[in-house]
Amino acid sequence: MHRFFILVVAGTTANAAAFADDHAGRLHGTYALTGSSYCIQDSASLGFNPNFSPKGPVASFSSTIEGVMVFHADGTGTVTSRAFSVDAGAGSTGDSSYQTTYAIGPDRKLSVKAVTGTYSSTILTGPNAGLTQVVDVPDTSGFIGEGARAIILAPPTPTVLTVTRSNGTQFARICNGSLIATRISDDDR
Amino acid sequence: MHRFFILVVAGMTASASAFADDHARLHGTYAFTGVSLCIRDSASLGFDPNFAAKGRVKLFSYTVEGIAVFHADGTGTSNSRAYSVDTGGGETSDSSFQFTYTIGPDGKLSVKAVPGTFTDTILTGPIAGLTQVVDVADVSGFISEGSRSITLAPSAPTVLMVTRSDGGQYAQICNQSRTHIRISGDDR
Numbered sequence: 613m614h615r616f617f618i619l620v621v622a623g624t625t626a627n628a629a630a631f632a633d634d635h636a637g638r639l640h641g642t643y644a645l646t647g648s649s650y651c652i653q654d655s656a657s658l659g660f661n662p663n664f665s666p667k668g669p670v671a672s673f674s675s676t677i678e679g680v681m682v683f684h685a686d687g688t689g690t691v692t693s694r695a696f697s698v699d700a701g702a703g704s705t706g707d708s709s710y711q712t713t714y715a716i717g718p719d720r721k722l723s724v725k726a727v728t729g730t731y732s733s734t735i736l737t738g739p740n741a742g743l744t745q746v747v748d749v750p751d752t753s754g755f756i757g758e759g760a761r762a763i764i765l766a767p768p769t770p771t772v773l774t775v776t777r778s779n780g781t782q783f784a785r786i787c788n789g790s791l792i793a794t795r796i797s798d799d800d801r
Numbered sequence: 802m803h804r805f806f807i808l809v810v811a812g813m814t815a816s817a818s819a820f821a822d823d824h825a826r827l828h829g830t831y832a833f834t835g836v837s838l839c840i841r842d843s844a845s846l847g848f849d850p851n852f853a854a855k856g857r858v859k860l861f862s863y864t865v866e867g868i869a870v871f872h873a874d875g876t877g878t879s880n881s882r883a884y885s886v887d888t889g890g891g892e893t894s895d896s897s898f899q900f901t902y903t904i905g906p907d908g909k910l911s912v913k914a915v916p917g918t919f920t921d922t923i924l925t926g927p928i929a930g931l932t933q934v935v936d937v938a939d940v941s942g943f944i945s946e947g948s949r950s951i952t953l954a955p956s957a958p959t960v961l962m963v964t965r966s967d968g969g970q971y972a973q974i975c976n977q978s979r980t981h982i983r984i985s986g987d988d989r
Contacts, residue, residue, distance in 0.1 A: 647834075649864065650838075650864075650886050652886055652887070652888060652890070652891070660890070661890075663926060663927050663929065664890040664891040664925060664926050664927070665889055665890035665926070666888070666889075666890060672886075672887075720984070753866075755832030755982070755984050756984065757832065757949070757982035757983060757984055758949065758982075758983050758984060758986075761949065762950065762982040764833070764834040764866060764982060766864055766865075766882075767884060768866075768882060768884075769884075769893055769925060770884065770891035770892065770925055770926065786886060786890070786891040787886065788836075788862060788864040788884035788885065789864055790834040790836050790865070790866065791834070792834060792982075
């Protein structure tokens, strides 16, 4: 009987320790990701003023995203996702991937940054299907749920993002965003 | 061995009761995020009773991320940052308000802002530095198993008034979708 209690207590403690480690220092696992954003886009030659107002006429579009986000315990990770964009002219989809680094602050706030030079994207459907593009990824921050079962992320401040397409066109854009990631596996391979 | 099973069953029952209690009353700290799409008119024009705009509207989207604390006494607080984008640019603002909540017999959660508690400061963008008071729509939704997450959305259109520190007044209608994840059982 005593052994049973010891086992139960040991199991409970080990479980709590795993969650505590997840929160205190490092995430590790595979998360399914979804969310949406709304963007305005200008030609890169015009761009935006320092107060984030556009210097020329903008196109606006909404995009939703679904993908997989992997967090490694060493503070790195990867994102692979499909975006579905809709504007007044058409709908289009694109697949993208990039590497990330992340940090967890003393307040347990999570910060995620894309690793420069790792982003790749191919436009699959819509008027620009077949093009590839490189798009700046905004820094995001957010919170880790109990037991690291879920994570929310959003860009905390406006950032002007540059888009460079394989046909030579360049754009500047500003996008808000809301992302939620739910753990689908402890495996981070 | 029998005592072992009794203890296990008792433990499982206690755990189930805790979840049931969580449903009857929430207590904890939740991180939330979500999106809204809004149309905004001048307050002097506003909207018809069928929610059609009486004048030209500005359309904008905003996303939000923040912390909501639910106390077991049916009250709570919300602190969040919104990131708004329209054809005029991007802007962020920090807001907070108090709320009350109820959980119906069907387990449905209803949340209402406490009038007079909303504050908001615009941080970036063309009108950075202004403050504003914005009506907060009533929202309702569902609590997941173990109260680990909550979804909320407004169930009907509402005309929300916006009053800015520069004297500007607007009427707006916004849809919204919010997902909350519990980050702590602490509700301080």
